[in-house]
Amino acid sequence: MGGHNYVVMTYARCGATWLAQLLGSTGCLGRPEDWFNGKGYRKRNVGDYPLDRAGQLAKVLSDGRSANGVTGLKLSATRLDELAGFDWAGPLAPSHFIHLNRADRVARAISDVRAEQTGQWRSTTAQAGEPRYDAAAIRAALVKHATDEARIRLYFAVNGIVPLELDYEALEADPEGAVARIADFIGIERTGAPDQSQVTLDVQRDALNEEWRARFLAEAGALDALPRIDPPRRLGGMFRR
Numbered sequence: 001m002g003g004h005n006y007v008v009m010t011y012a013r014c015g016a017t018w019l020a021q022l023l024g025s026t027g028c029l030g031r032p033e034d035w036f037n038g039k040g041y042r043k044r045n046v047g048d049y050p051l052d053r054a055g056q057l058a059k060v061l062s063d064g065r066s067a068n069g070v071t072g073l074k075l076s077a078t079r080l081d082e083l084a085g086f087d088w089a090g091p092l093a094p095s096h097f098i099h100l101n102r103a104d105r106v107a108r109a110i111s112d113v114r115a116e117q118t119g120q121w122r123s124t125t126a127q128a129g130e131p132r133y134d135a136a137a138i139r140a141a142l143v144k145h146a147t148d149e150a151r152i153r154l155y156f157a158v159n160g161i162v163p164l165e166l167d168y169e170a171l172e173a174d175p176e177g178a179v180a181r182i183a184d185f186i187g188i189e190r191t192g193a194p195d196q197s198q199v200t201l202d203v204q205r206d207a208l209n210e211e212w213r214a215r216f217l218a219e220a221g222a223l224d225a226l227p228r229i230d231p232p233r234r235l236g237g238m239f240r241r
Contacts, residue, residue, distance in 0.1 A: 030072030
């Protein structure tokens with residue numbers, strides 16, 4: 001493999017699927033999707049998507065690759081745990097990592113909880129349940145996200161990786177600028193800007209998210225004490241390990 005391959009290391013509700021569409025639409029920056037999530041593809045009616053790791057790696061190296069040989073992959077802490085013992089890195093030989101996070105951690109937790117409640121993880125899918133404010137679930141999401149982020153930063157440290165840091169907020173404010181930063185980081189001269197006609201996802205955040213955020217901060221915030229960090233709780237099947 002060439003030296004322009006890359007991994008987007010990220011978390012739920014940080015815009016990684018949207019970023020994958022933007023990058024894929026350029027035709028020269030690969031397509032960093034969650035290629036090792038076979039069950040997820042099957043749920044989205046990709047009935048023949050492989051469930052074995054070797055078959056999924058083949059999808060990384062085919063569907064995740066653009067015509068110029070650049071291959072993209074999305075990974076999370078959960079997915080890395082599932083891939084333990086499988087040599088995905090050797091065949092891909094990634095030399096670049098992008099760390100896609102979300103500066104507003106509370107907004108990310110709220111988005112995660114709401115998606116879990118409604119079953120609507122993408123704007124292109126129908127809502128299957130009704131959202132309801134749940135402070136305990138939001139806090140549990142914050143704890144899980146903080147734990148995952150700490151583990152990913154440790155992963156970078158012990159492997160000598162200095163990633164490109166990118167926030168969801170910067171991506172939302174300037175999608176073309178974010179794509180340009182990634183192209184520069186992996187050393188690829190782009191042939192064009194993202195083709196928005198190939199981007200099918202919309203922002204799901206609305207006034208209800210903002211209402212929950214204001215309420216949670218008012219109820220949970222306390223400047224005179226550090227929050228306690230307890231192990232992540234299982235709330236209605238949320239945050240399965």
